[in-house]
Amino acid sequence: MPTLDLEKIKKEIIDSQLWRSVFRGGVWKDTPRDRAGHIIGNVWLHLHPVKLRPRALKWTYTWGMGGISFALYLLLTLTGVALMFYYRPTIGLAYRDIKDLEFAVTLGMFLRNAHRWAAQAMIIAVIAHMVRVFLTGAYKKPREFNWGIGVLLLTLTLFLSFTGYLLPWDQLAIWAVTVGTNMAGATPVLGNEGPLGALVGMRINNDVRFTLLGGTMVGENTLLRFYVMHCVAVPLLVGILLILHFWRIRKDSFSAAPYTATEEKVDVWPHLVKREYIAAAGTTLFIMIWSILQNAPLEAIANPNVTTNPSKAPWYFVGLQELLVYFDPWIAGVVMPGLIIVGLVAIPYIDTNPKGVGYYAWKERPFANTLFMLGVVMWFVLIYIGNSLRGPNYAWYWPWESWYMLKAAPAPTWSVFGPKGAGSYSMLIGIPLMGAVSAAWMLLPKLIQKELDGKKTMGAFLGLVAVFAAAGLAMGKMGAAEGGFLLFFLGASFYFGFVLPQRHIRALDWPRYLVTMILVISTMSVLLKMCARLAFNIKYVLTIPSISMNF
Amino acid sequence: MSESNSNPSSVSGPAAAPKPLVKPADLSRGDFLWAGWGMLAAFFAASAAAGARFMFPNVIYEPSQKFNAGPAVGYDLGVSTKWLNEQRVWIVRTPSGFYAMWARCTHLGCTPNWWGDQNRFQCPCHGSNYTLDGDVIAGPAPMPLWRTKVDLAPTGDLIVDKAVLENKPGKRENAPYFVSYV
């Protein structure tokens, strides 16, 4: 009886003309040449180098987040294409098609869940990837450009989510997009409600918002536009940028640390490829199990006349929504996101600190790390507030308070400087005063050449605030809670906005110093404005309504 | 264009006579390239502009902004939410007449709710509060609610036109944003 010779069969298959025509290379012998051939001979793996330095393999160094983000992008593409077979982007059909996916399509619910959860996971993964790259200084020369592409990819990831959540045509969709596109309408010059917009002839039917919506309100055209952007235009752009991103990673030799002579490179096949595989498989598994256990939300069908109460964006935009409470739409919705994006892109060009490249170095880059992490933490704190502490009528509800007890209507707000009737000069005082304060804040840290003692300066400043608060308390102008707010927010702004810059960046050259300070002061102004609104009901510190300039 | 033209020094065939190495005109190759790049740039710029224009629809299928809100006699003092669902407008009757407000929060376009018992409009999206006049008393809204044009037709019906809006105190209390009616 002939025995089954598996080895022989395998050899025959691999030596067949068919196999040879499809796969390059011969029988696998696991020689260095074979390993290199695996990478070079495969169009997909070819984006990798053949060898790389061992540090780029460490999970503790990379967190695997770049790879996981890409794995999620692939998952989203696959599930998204599948969903497209059952989805029609028209008002009459979109919601029903989603219901069909939930109730009548084989694995439809599972695919929709996977698409939804993978999108949210991808946002977390991309942010984590950015944090890791920042903390290891991996954006520094010569990787400035690739960091910029990364920031663009983060923005596009968020934009993909934004365009995606109109598509189910439910209440969440229509109101999130109404709010989002009205922010576009508040763009300076280009939007009909933005500063200077009316002056250059922007109306509701010719501004940038009109282009986004394809009409004056969220309707049929909007759904189609968002569909095309979500399924074709933006993924294509992301794909192009991804290729660029990967290619630069490879050209910039993967890991950022300076090369040491004792370091010996290892083969990408199998060392990196197996790690990538495990990351991708783990991610897929995670998304699958999540999608089995938890269904994606679907609210009632979109109704342009009824806004849900409270009406909230998905969690990753709730931080922005919370900012919208404190600032004018064009500041919170256009200037701040713009400043965040531009500021992130600019970081490699203003951070001249040569230390901390390729390893975690909190002590060597205290200023950069502290400010960056402060920004990230603030973003998530805002998300927490918007998501968990805002109830009906978007009023403030503590976690232990029931939403079923309606809150008091908020107290009337007021503006410090601004027109308060005829013959008021407060605007004329406000503009130079605000200018002077900003300029002084901007320049002082650099002009004081001697390093100040951090503890003493902080002590003196907090003492001053405490005296001020005590005076307010004594005069009955504020309560203890307001005093506490003042102490906390002013103290934090002073520490992060003055003490730290004074200690660490006064040696920077003027252009870099000024750009850094603009970013720092903008961040701090968010804190200060929150304090002003929450504790003192101040709507604007300075308002010039005739040109929609409100601060 | 064949290869022989692009490279005058080469020989196109065995029978070809040697060509003189002089260019037909005094225009240098660089000048031609400049013109080529220029035209390509113009083509791209024109395409981009046309592409941008393409994104502005010339016709949109949206309902008319004008509607008949029924007989004025049918309204009582205060805020009527009768047309909120269909037209997104509140009709407000004061002792001296009517005005209509567009039920769109001036912050980011959500629909506020009328809380008659509190005498306020409250927006569920970012918590803006408005008075009966439409003035902001709390929350982030940057300006008062928009009032729409209202007319009293000879039949006694109110005609509301949402395409004509005003919210500046002083202007909004007069025609065409207000009709006297006792």
Added chain:
Amino acid sequence: MSYRKAFIVSNALMLAAFVWAFAKDFYAPWRPYQAKYYQMAADVMEKQAAVEKDPTKASNLMAEARKMRHSPMEIKQIIAVDLGRFDRCVTCHVGMDEYTNTTLKNDFTENPYKAHPKVDTALIKAHPFSKFGCTSCHSGQGLATQVEPAHGWVKHWEKPMLKGVTIQGSCVKCHDNFETLKGAEVAAAGKKLFNRHGCQGCHAINGRGGVTSVDLGDIADKPFERISGYNFMRVRIDGKELANEHHDSHWNIQNWILAHLVNDPVEVTPNDPFAHLNSEPISPSGMPDFTKEISRAEADAIVAYLSGMTKEEVIPYRYHVAAAPVKEPALSAVAHGKFVYAKYGCQGCHGLDAKQGRRRFNGSSNAQKPYDEKMSETERYEQMNIGAEPTLPDLMGTYTHEELVKKIEAGVPASDATRWSLKGPMPMVYMPAWRGKISKQELDDLATWLLSIAKKDDSGF
């Protein structure tokens, strides 16, 4: 763990997760119901075949039974094109699917297996399932194929299945003649009660009636978001406090209406009369308390009637049935005045036959103590709560006929109404202007009747 092991484990887990997902999708909740129906129906046929004398018939029945037993598992749906209904209810309720159960009858008593009751009646014959679907009458979520979503007992589905007699509200959607219709008796009774107790005096229906409160012409479409605030937790129905969660199956417009009829409305929306929360006091619901007049069954009838008040559904005109014109009785001036009083819902505030004014929160009444700063809050609340609308016979003596007509035409704005506490909540219930709504003749007769019932004191005044 080595990567080799991780490779094997992760792939095994992915395969397992996939099998899990597919199994969860494949064993959808409708599947066991449909399978059981096929078996039960086949069993019945086999039993019939066993007692069948005629061998041809018996073998036919056996073949039928075999076919039934091996019917394919599928999502069944009724597509009612005109009404835009896609109802998959018959996926589980197979007995009501005319393609599986051609007679539409069976002996099963249990849902979801049993057939639709009363299929032989003219009512069902006039509404074939293939033309009307299920949800046109029953409401619920026709697209869903799971138990709770399909019946609409979930968050974000605003039209759950109608229960009991409320289903008669669906007749009202098309049948303007529902008052004379067999099968819509409860809804018809609801309309009668609605008018008898004067609801239309404050709540117009499609513009007919008073404007003191909301027009109920589209009350069935009222979005949950607009169900005033978050007050469902105060609602008691049949002695049971309803949960306030949206997805609770109690949370629907029927219960919202019912809550106003079987509770004192002041407790349904209590608000804040003493301004604990706000700078201004907020008035509770001004609606009078009808609990003593309207029984639970009567309240259900009113709910059934109002359940049909929808504008959202687009129903082709040919589905509508017009009502016969209503003839008003010919009466003497005084009797006609009484008729007009009831027709326009004056009794909603001033009481049946104008005998006793109803409660008006913070209004004045003879039973109240004079306002006193020192009163406790509970006491003050009680005093506000016994405020009442005017009892007409007590007042009529002070009016002439012309004055009375003028008064009814002009109404009384809330700001002019007498209040027990000037610092108390506003706005109160007020009298709308009836100018243009009541014809001159009706108004004259109404005034005549009101003057005829005016109380006269000893002097005959």
